[in-house]
């Protein structure tokens with residue numbers, strides 16, 4: 001069963017057409033990389049799936065729940081971490097976890113919370129206030145909060161922003177672990193090497209148009225003129241600097 005299922009999603013902001021006709025699925029265990037130049041529509045897509053932005057047209061399902069018609073049921077099954085996570089400056093690291101545990105009725109905060117703090121190397125910061133955390137620590141805390149209620153759909157917008165090399169490794173491993181445990185993960189990134197090494201699937205967007213959706217191997221073979229050895233970066237530039245959509249490839 002698909003955890004994230006998007007059909008013919010369009011979004012227009014007053015005069016700007018941000019996304020035109022996206023359709024894709026993310027299954028349990030799959031990690032979909034959402035890539036595209038600045039302004040392609042990645043954040044718009046994530047915010048719509050998270051139920052923050054109403055779609056102009058189309059159907060968005062999370063764990064079978066329509067995000068427009070049954071938003072509470074859909075939101076219980078997902079976690080969304082924006083590229084500039086908002087924390088509560090007056091709450092400590094542990095109080096953030098307590099707050100999320102209370103909102104999502106997490107039964108075993110102590111075990112799950114302690115384990116997440118260890119995983120993200122925040123144990124020593126347990127009682128520190130959010131306003132005193134570095135950018136990378138804030139990012140790690142936001143992701144720890146996102147994982148706490150074991151969401152079936154995880155949406156991460158540029159999750160590596162501000163992380164040091166060790167933080168990047170921890171984040172990548174955590175995403176793989178979550179997928180291996182059955183989550184469907186959607187990750188936006190400008191780092192093609194990250195997407196190539198981490199993701200099972202890729203969706204290439206440009207100016208709101210879906211240029212390609214499929215596995216990484218399918219992306220390479222979709223553009224025969226690049227030869228079978230093309231990197232995802234080669235595919236990305238070929239797709240986004242040309243004007244062809246997948247059906248024309």
Ligand SMILES: Nc1ncnc2c1ncn2[C@@H]1O[C@H](COP(=O)(O)OP(=O)(O)OP(=O)(O)O)[C@@H](O)[C@H]1O
Pocket residue numbers: 013014016017018036037038039040041042043044045
């Ligand atoms: N609140 C808004 N009001 C009007 N237009 C918006 C709004 N948010 C985004 N847009 C426009 O929608 C389009 C898609 O923006 P979006 O932020 O989704 O792109 P993105 O792929 O996430 O870009 P980036 O890689 O720069 O983060 C852009 O043309 C942007 O200017």
